[in-house]
Amino acid sequence: MASWSRALLSTSLVLLACGDDKGGSTTAASTDAATSDATTAGSTGDVPTTGASTGAAAGRPNWHEDIAPLVATNCLSCHAAGGIAPFSMETYALASPWAPVMADDVDAGTMPPWHALETDLCAPPHPFKHDARLTADEQQLFRAWADAGAPEGDPALAAPLPDPQSLDLPNPTKTVAMSSSLTIDGVGSTRDFFHCISLDPANAETVYLDGVQVVPGNRKIVHHVLIYADPTGASAGWQGGVKQNCGGGSGIQAETQLIGGWVPGGMPMEAPKDVATELPPGTRLILNVHYHATGGGPETDDGTGLALRWSTTKPAWGTLFALIGAPGVGKSLTGPLMVPAGEKDHVEDYEFTVSMNGQSFPDALDVRLWSLTNHMHKVGVDMRAWVVDRDTGAETCLIQTPRWDFNWQRSYAYDTPITSSVRVRYGDKLRIRCIYDNTLDNPGVVEALAEVGLDAPIDVQLGEATLDEMCLLGVGVAIKGL
Numbered sequence: 227m228a229s230w231s232r233a234l235l236s237t238s239l240v241l242l243a244c245g246d247d248k249g250g251s252t253t254a255a256s257t258d259a260a261t262s263d264a265t266t267a268g269s270t271g272d273v274p275t276t277g278a279s280t281g282a283a284a285g286r287p288n289w290h291e292d293i294a295p296l297v298a299t300n301c302l303s304c305h306a307a308g309g310i311a312p313f314s315m316e317t318y319a320l321a322s323p324w325a326p327v328m329a330d331d332v333d334a335g336t337m338p339p340w341h342a343l344e345t346d347l348c349a350p351p352h353p354f355k356h357d358a359r360l361t362a363d364e365q366q367l368f369r370a371w372a373d374a375g376a377p378e379g380d381p382a383l384a385a386p387l388p389d390p391q392s393l394d395l396p397n398p399t400k401t402v403a404m405s406s407s408l409t410i411d412g413v414g415s416t417r418d419f420f421h422c423i424s425l426d427p428a429n430a431e432t433v434y435l436d437g438v439q440v441v442p443g444n445r446k447i448v449h450h451v452l453i454y455a456d457p458t459g460a461s462a463g464w465q466g467g468v469k470q471n472c473g474g475g476s477g478i479q480a481e482t483q484l485i486g487g488w489v490p491g492g493m494p495m496e497a498p499k500d501v502a503t504e505l506p507p508g509t510r511l512i513l514n515v516h517y518h519a520t521g522g523g524p525e526t527d528d529g530t531g532l533a534l535r536w537s538t539t540k541p542a543w544g545t546l547f548a549l550i551g552a553p554g555v556g557k558s559l560t561g562p563l564m565v566p567a568g569e570k571d572h573v574e575d576y577e578f579t580v581s582m583n584g585q586s587f588p589d590a591l592d593v594r595l596w597s598l599t600n601h602m603h604k605v606g607v608d609m610r611a612w613v614v615d616r617d618t619g620a621e622t623c624l625i626q627t628p629r630w631d632f633n634w635q636r637s638y639a640y641d642t643p644i645t646s647s648v649r650v651r652y653g654d655k656l657r658i659r660c661i662y663d664n665t666l667d668n669p670g671v672v673e674a675l676a677e678v679g680l681d682a683p684i685d686v687q688l689g690e691a692t693l694d695e696m697c698l699l700g701v702g703v704a705i706k707g708l
């Protein structure tokens with residue numbers, strides 16, 4: 227595996243990843259809000275009110291027969307006590323005051339959150355797994371319920387409630403967590419810390435990892451996480467399993483392979499059937515954790531770790547994760563990333579010519595792309611990735627996130643067997659286009675400027691700081707026989 231891992235799509239995987247230091251992160255904000263809103267919904271000035279009608283006389287749609295099952299399936303994974311959303315919809319009393327806002331957000335497509343959309347420019351070749359979008363009929367039910375004054379209906383007629391979609395990795399083989407704790411303290415403008423944590427999966431034989439979930443120990447401060455395999459076990463020597471201030475990478479000189487990542491709102495990563503990452507015994511896993519201090523004094527994380535699912539049977543396909551664009555592999559077609567102050571619709575283009583460390587590989591080798599993660603910061607508004615066939619020039623759009631929202635980043639995996647997923651050959655081109663709006667019309671810009679005490683846009687370049695940008699595509703690549 228090692229040689230391929232190093233080779234494919236080359237690997238100067240110098241990832242600073244999002245390096246964002248803005249905003250205390252959605253998770254932090256939402257966690258705070260969750261407690262207060264969930265317990266006070268319906269009684270605070272912030273909460274919308276409706277003239278809710280109750281009782282068996284209410285018509286359809288009503289809560290018990292129509293809305294509760296929809297909410298259970300589509301909303302409760304986040305909108306429950308302790309979830310990442312700011313209020314709970316677990317009961318009629320908690321949910322009904324929100325009915326008009328629920329209908330608005332559902333109509334607007336902002337809830338449930340889902341950002342990989344079909345557009346005139348992009349029709350991905352396969353649907354994505356876990357597509358959260360509601361059907362038009364379901365949207366209409368929310369609207370009709372709100373318009374009718376959010377009737378409760380008769381509990382005796384309540385429809386059976388499906389289990390909410392779990393955000394946890396199904397059937398993990400093992401969970402591993404950090405063995406010591408880390409405390410951060412944001413002083414002045416220094417809010418961001420990159421610490422590396424070495425974890426020992428302690429597999430006695432070679433195993434094949436097909437599911438990984440990052441379990442943040444303290445959601446308020448864990449901003450994003452990158453996961454590296456450390457095949458030589460070099461990180462085993464870190465005192466307490468931690469290397470503080472390890473920068474943007476794995477924190478060791480020895481060869482490592484990026485195998486995944488996590489941002490708030492992200493789902494566990496599950497490889498398609500017959501696809502897995504090989505983990506020889508002695509391999510350690512390194513988490514590069516970007517902590518963002520909320521500014522409220524010292525904050526501690528004593529539990530960040532991973533849930534892992536593996537088998538001992540080698541699957542037909544191996545997989546790795548490649549980063550393309552800025553800061554990744556490939557070349558810029560538009561010069562160094564630079565978004566001038568005040569510019570709308572600013573375009574940055576990147577191109578990566580598919581190769582193995584710059585070398586060719588035979589067409590017979592079956593190489594597929596199965597997951598995609600777009601990444602920009604807060605000036606970005608739209609991102610698209612596509613493949614250009616080396617012979618015909620035909621274009622296959624992989625993904626577009628035309629309403630980019632920094633707070634909702636996730637990996638999108640095609641819902642199709644690996645053998646029918648997008649294939650690339652040596653010489654095909656992967657193209658990425660990022661569009662930015664560096665004006666005050668962009669709420670992300672307003673937010674990012676406010677955090678550093680500015681009120682007018684400034685020139686934005688590649689980097690990790692609040693007002694820096696990226697144009698980065700993470701790609702899950704499967705190789706047959708790897």
Ligand code: HEC
Nearest residue numbers: 256300301303304310311312324327328331332337338339
């Ligand atoms: C993956 C998690 C997730 C799911 C699933 C989800 N929400 Fe949310 N929701 C959030 C978070 C986080 C927020 C607050 C931050 C934001 O608005 O992005 C929120 C905010 C809201 C708000 C408040 C917006 C405002 O203007 O104050 C409404 C209304 C809402 N969600 C409705 C829904 C409905 C209805 C569903 C199901 C059909 C749903 N959500 C599913 C996470 C989720």
